[in-house]
Amino acid sequence: MDTNRMMSLASLIKARDSGKAKPELMVALCRDAIARNDDRIRAFTHLAPPSAVPGDGPLAGVAIGVKDIFDSFDQPTTFGSIAYEGFQPLVDAAIVELARRRGASIIGKTATTEFAFFSPAPTVNPRNPAHTPGGSSSGSAAAVAAGMIPAAIGTQTGGSVVRPAAFCGVTGYKPSFRLLPTTGMKHFSPSLDTVGLFAAGVEDVALLAALLTGRDLAVPGEFPGFDPANIRVGLYRCAQLETADPAMRSALERAADLAADAGFDVGEIGEPEALARARDAHKTIQDHEAGLACGPDLARYREQMSQVLVRTIEAGQAIAPSDYDAARRRAKHGRNATSALFREVDILLTPSAPGAAPLGLETTGDPRFNKLWTLMGTPAINIPGFRDEAGMPLGIQAVARFGQDKTLLAVAAMLERAFRA
Amino acid sequence: MDTNRMMSLASLIKARDSGKAKPELMVALCRDAIARNDDRIRAFTHLAPPSAVPGDGPLAGVAIGVKDIFDSFDQPTTFGSIAYEGFQPLVDAAIVELARRRGASIIGKTATTEFAFFSPAPTVNPRNPAHTPGGSSSGSAAAVAAGMIPAAIGTQTGGSVVRPAAFCGVTGYKPSFRLLPTTGMKHFSPSLDTVGLFAAGVEDVALLAALLTGRDLAVPGEFPGFDPANIRVGLYRCAQLETADPAMRSALERAADLAADAGFDVGEIGEPEALARARDAHKTIQDHEAGLACGPDLARYREQMSQVLVRTIEAGQAIAPSDYDAARRRAKHGRNATSALFREVDILLTPSAPGAAPLGLETTGDPRFNKLWTLMGTPAINIPGFRDEAGMPLGIQAVARFGQDKTLLAVAAMLERAFRA
Structure with a gap:
């Protein structure tokens, strides 16, 4: 399938800041891309009517798609459920208002599985429409993958950010638990529900996180003082690994080799019993x-x-x-074991999913490689770059210690370049 | 002021289970008490129209008042704010639906400060209407204190359950963080917002918690196998203690003496620097x-x-x-220090508030003795029983280790009897 080139948030922001792109035009480009593509991708459940584009703010000109389990005061909010057809909240979810406050344009609501659980959305995978885009943040991942928008917001309770990002070949970043606010989202499991971000590449998603939150999370091309030899990267030998597709297992081994080539201190690490x-x-x-x-x-x-x-x-x-x-006690013991694990290693590498996106739209795939890290509250990211024989993306997941989001993003950005080279 | 006798949830349930009280009559009694009293107490912002009373379920016949920051599908929900006048949610908050599922009748919404913060509700203190009932769960505490309902639901982000309970002379129980679900409440600070319960006495609030959640939390009159000599009770010598009113400091010393008389292993314990x-x-x-x-x-x-x-x-x-x-790191160090503290002691005793309810309705009092325990996520309870010279209630707060709600409730029930004797 002929896929549009993805929009790089970092490139757009650079063009805007140098005066080459006006915020109004940046948003208009997205509207145009959506009009040309979304009939076949079906990533959006609702498009905001054209309105004034803020000229100020760090995210001015950035069109963001928001998973339709977040409240929006100006657009219907249905949680992927016919029960809520036509529901119109009074105020935005906190993350939606935060994006607007930073100047972003909420260009539309993106398709989600019902209540962000397993019943699929109508969205197809932009890499091959016969395959699922993954879920539950199906529309957010697909809209970025199809080059319709540079950024999207989603959530993960099991694997709903990292997995669809992997299946669609984009970057999906699940921050440390509670780094992004959940107020105004449709909760399924409040101690697991985590807000996450989608963008084309790692640098893009890191910039989005930085501009949204005001945190020091951006990882621009060069990393002064960042020596990969000081970063211990562990290929994570959990029992699930044997259940992954051969293509995925090969990709993971290759990822570890490329990490070593890039100068990281690479080893293997087993799964503690408590995890x-x-x-x-x-x-x-x-x-x-x-x-x-x-x-x-x-x-x-x-x-x-x-x-x-x-x-x-x-x-x-x-x-x-x-x-x-x-x-919950087992989870707590697991968090203690995770802390101990991250004294031995800085970054874990694991599959983002058992393999590439499954054929068919009846299921959204399996979160078996994601749910542990959601439960642990550790930051995790899908790094795109690998493909299977059919050309479908295979995602590598990197995980870091709770609160070490900046390290995760910086390492992932370097690995992404190594994977693509 | 002539105050009605409070309704004991435990007595009502006993009467119901022995066939002496029908659920319909139990709820009708509350409607009647509200009609007679709420013009002067102003605890309710909305009363549910009379409807069928469930005959089944562990809470059948129990009329519950719900703080008006919880969504209710059949009653307006305004968060104590004129901005939300007339707002009508589509579905209940999780705790409201849980109460209904157990057979309870949601008899009305109770007054709250604006967004459960500091701007007072119109509610007066049933013990003396010139005094604040405390906040933010003002109506929930006052409705129970005035004998209008046997049970109410509130929330605590700083001291909004324990403090109004103390000021109104009822039991207010803030469970371990997340023991009761927050979905569908108006959030102010999600990592602090805690759902709590009000009832006349400790046995009543423990029974309410048990019947709501299905947990083993009830503490009926006799405690087979419970030996107070094995329970270490510590009078907590935090720096704030010196800022409490003399009457409150005396009450706390007296509480410790009575705990010793009741057979508990009583000592004093200082505040760790980290706390x-x-x-x-x-x-x-x-x-x-x-x-x-x-x-x-x-x-x-x-x-x-x-x-x-x-x-x-x-x-x-x-x-x-x-x-x-x-x-957040300071809070985490504090939680570690709290765990260490509760290896030395089982129950801490501290004031529930700096003194009795302040005169006037302009403020709701000061949460300085509560907010630490909200942040720590530890269960805390107001034990009524003491009064100042003017006859206003002085509340003693007991605190236990996270997850030790049953121990807290059992000890508090014994202490309550000792205080009242």
């Missing part, structure tokens, strides 16, 4: 919390919800609090 | 998060918000992320 146990706690925590958080929806809209969602919420409500508490 | 520093981090964390969580309200409704709220949100938006991160 294997923590992974299994994810489902209990997620489902119990969904039983509470989505109980009100079930009570009012059961007939308008999918069977898989109804069953998951009901099963969550049947989980004994003692089982939930035990799962 | 003093953590207390100071509360404001930075709260305000920065409010800048994000309430930014959308400020963007849309600035003219309809109080000056103090506008200034707080704007100040929060001006806090540098690095200062926020430093405050």
